[in-house]
Every structure is written in structure tokens, then in C-alpha cells.
Amino acid sequence: MKIQRNKYLLLNYVFIFCIFILFLNDHFLKYEFSNLLTGKLSDITGIIILPLLLTYIFPRLKLHSIWVSAVFFIFWKSGYSEELIHFYNQYALIPITRTVDYSDLWVLLFLPVPYFIIKGINQWESIRIKEIHPAFILLPAIFTLMATSPPPSFYYTRNNGNLNCTKCSFTVNYTQNEIIEKLRKENIVFDTIYPISKRALERIPGFEKNDIHFYKLDQLIIDQDTLRNLNFSMLSLKNGRTKVYFNGMTVNEDISTYKLKRKARKYYNKIFFKELKESLKK
Incomplete structure (x- = not known):
């Protein structure tokens, strides 16, 4: 039955x-x-x-x-x-x-x-x-x-600052090495560079082809703003392109509420990406 x-x-x-x-x-x-x-x-x-x-x-x-x-x-x-x-x-x-x-x-x-x-x-x-x-x-x-x-992005969008930025990314027509060199010429030198962990590669085999690396800047001065402990990552794509993720940073202002955190995230994401894009165009 x-x-x-x-x-x-x-x-x-x-x-x-x-x-x-x-x-x-x-x-x-x-x-x-x-x-x-x-x-x-x-x-x-x-x-x-x-x-x-x-x-x-x-x-x-x-x-x-x-x-x-x-x-x-x-x-x-x-x-x-x-x-x-x-x-x-x-x-x-x-x-x-x-x-x-x-x-x-x-x-x-x-x-x-x-x-x-x-x-x-x-x-x-x-x-x-x-x-x-x-x-x-x-x-x-x-x-x-x-x-x-x-999701897979969890493993390459980590941030040790108090302000995180999810889905903050843009794609450029340069390799990771070309990006590093262009930024170096603009006096933007990374303090720390390291690859994604072996554990993450084991869990998501597709990561191997992306050549994922994490980058950290202890300090970056943009106009009147001093940005500290900036964390971001880069993924290599096809045809020499790279996707850059801004993962977050450390801020001193009050971000105790969701509204304040969202406002700070929007502001710093805007000025950071603007500075990065302008430096890569030179």
C-alpha cells in the first residue's frame, strides 16, 4: 500500500x-x-x-x-x-x-x-x-x-578590521602582477601579500585556477582621509583580467548601528575604489 x-x-x-x-x-x-x-x-x-x-x-x-x-x-x-x-x-x-x-x-x-x-x-x-x-x-x-x-566568496572576502564590505568589487584588464607594479609607481606598496589557504583550495577545487591572493595596506592617505588596515583580495580571470575585492578596514568613528555602518561602508568604498582606479589608469 x-x-x-x-x-x-x-x-x-x-x-x-x-x-x-x-x-x-x-x-x-x-x-x-x-x-x-x-x-x-x-x-x-x-x-x-x-x-x-x-x-x-x-x-x-x-x-x-x-x-x-x-x-x-x-x-x-x-x-x-x-x-x-x-x-x-x-x-x-x-x-x-x-x-x-x-x-x-x-x-x-x-x-x-x-x-x-x-x-x-x-x-x-x-x-x-x-x-x-x-x-x-x-x-x-x-x-x-x-x-x-x-558561499565560495566567503573564503576570499575575509577582513580583520571592524568595518567589512561585502560585494565590493570591480574588474580590471590587468594581471595581479601588473596591478602591483602600477600601484607601486604611485607609492602604494602592499605591506602583506599571501595566497589563499590550502584548506580553502581543498574545499573549493575551482579556486586553483583563480590564483587568489590577499593583500593588506597598513595605511593609505587619500586627500584628508587616513585609511588603516585595508584588506582586499584579487582573483585572476581569463584573458589577463583581475577581479579586485575590497574586504574592509579599521575605522575610528562610531559604527555601532547598522545605519552608521552602512554609511561608513558606502563612503570608504567609494573613495578607496576611486583612488585605486585612478592609480591604475596612470
């Missing part, structure tokens, strides 16, 4: 809320408000979502999806999953990554949430959503779970 899928495992307010929070955290909150909460929020929502999703796709699992999810999560957070991830990333359109951290296993304490939903969803009329087809939730849920790991 064929077991029917219970659409309300996906069409309930808890599942949809967790999907929304997971997406928001992975693509916005982690980068704008990096702290302990945003670091663990994805694991919490993910461990609630996974058993519900498994039970919907494989209805014969029923409550067994709880311990299956627990075993998978422990494996995923361990070093034993490294080779599987490496193999997957060699062929995947969307590479995945994760950090080995056994301290994350405490989120298994949230497994009673999906347990009670799976067990009682047919009686919990108040949390069920009836007007949506489950396909509209299933596809975004799978995509969100696949994209929960840091």
Missing part, C-alpha cells in the same frame, strides 16, 4: 518561518551582524527543517527521520564528511562548505520540535496552511538548505 505524503509537514507556519530565517541569516544577517547568535541560527533552523523535509519526501520514515537527521548532522559536522564534500564540489554547480565544530551538536536539543510536529500535524489545525501547493515550498526549501554553507 502506497503511503501518501502529508503536505502539511511543509505547509505549516513553523517550517516556513524556519526556512525564511535560515535564508535571511545565511545571506544577510551573518555578514551584517556577525555574532554568536547568527553563527548558530542556521544550525538551529536547519535541524528543525531537515526531519520535516525528509518525512515529506520519504513518508515511510515517519518519526525515524528524527534519528536519521541526528546521525546525518553529527556526520556533517565531523571531519569524516570532508572527502564527500570534496568529491561533490568537483562536479557541483553550487559548491558547499562547512566548518568542523562539534560544539554545534547542542542544537540536537531542538529535535523535539519536528518530532511533535510530525506526530501531531494532523491534529494541529492552527499551524497548517491550506492555500499553497507544497511544490512552492519544497523547491525553495531544498535550495535554502543547499546554500546554507558559506
Whole structure:
């Protein structure tokens, strides 16, 4: 006898809320408000979502999806999953990554949430959503779970200053060595240059062809502004082109609120890229 899928495992307010929070955290909150909460929020929502999703796709699992999810999560957070991830990333359109951290296993304490939903969803009329087809939730849920790991850019846009700048980049028709030489002639000399880590290369094999390097300037004076601890990276592209990422810097002014931080980021990104582009044109 064929077991029917219970659409309300996906069409309930808890599942949809967790999907929304997971997406928001992975693509916005982690980068704008990096702290302990945003670091663990994805694991919490993910461990609630996974058993519900498994039970919907494989209805014969029923409550067994709880311990299956627990075993998978422990494996995923361990070093034993490294080779599987490496193999997957060699062929995947969307590479995945994760950090080995056994301290994350405490989120298994949230497994009673999906347990009670799976067990009682047919009686919990108040949390069920009836007007949506489950396909509209299933596809975004799978995509969100696949994209929960840091994107590849996470590994080459790191910054040790107090002001980070995500998606701050431009492309020039010069190689990295040509950029270094042109800037040197304008008295812009890098204090530190180092390649991307071997660990990142192992996780994302495609990085090898990009010749990714990190660059640091301890100080750069632009007009009346003294910029300190500037961090950026460069990726080699095809046909001798290079993509330059401004990753962030250290500032002294107040950036305690999101509005102040966004204003400072916009200002320094503008003057830094303007100076860099003008120096490369000479």
C-alpha cells in the first residue's frame, strides 16, 4: 500500500518561518551582524527543517527521520564528511562548505520540535496552511538548505578590521602582477601579500585556477582621509583580467548601528575604489 505524503509537514507556519530565517541569516544577517547568535541560527533552523523535509519526501520514515537527521548532522559536522564534500564540489554547480565544530551538536536539543510536529500535524489545525501547493515550498526549501554553507566568496572576502564590505568589487584588464607594479609607481606598496589557504583550495577545487591572493595596506592617505588596515583580495580571470575585492578596514568613528555602518561602508568604498582606479589608469 502506497503511503501518501502529508503536505502539511511543509505547509505549516513553523517550517516556513524556519526556512525564511535560515535564508535571511545565511545571506544577510551573518555578514551584517556577525555574532554568536547568527553563527548558530542556521544550525538551529536547519535541524528543525531537515526531519520535516525528509518525512515529506520519504513518508515511510515517519518519526525515524528524527534519528536519521541526528546521525546525518553529527556526520556533517565531523571531519569524516570532508572527502564527500570534496568529491561533490568537483562536479557541483553550487559548491558547499562547512566548518568542523562539534560544539554545534547542542542544537540536537531542538529535535523535539519536528518530532511533535510530525506526530501531531494532523491534529494541529492552527499551524497548517491550506492555500499553497507544497511544490512552492519544497523547491525553495531544498535550495535554502543547499546554500546554507558559506558561499565560495566567503573564503576570499575575509577582513580583520571592524568595518567589512561585502560585494565590493570591480574588474580590471590587468594581471595581479601588473596591478602591483602600477600601484607601486604611485607609492602604494602592499605591506602583506599571501595566497589563499590550502584548506580553502581543498574545499573549493575551482579556486586553483583563480590564483587568489590577499593583500593588506597598513595605511593609505587619500586627500584628508587616513585609511588603516585595508584588506582586499584579487582573483585572476581569463584573458589577463583581475577581479579586485575590497574586504574592509579599521575605522575610528562610531559604527555601532547598522545605519552608521552602512554609511561608513558606502563612503570608504567609494573613495578607496576611486583612488585605486585612478592609480591604475596612470
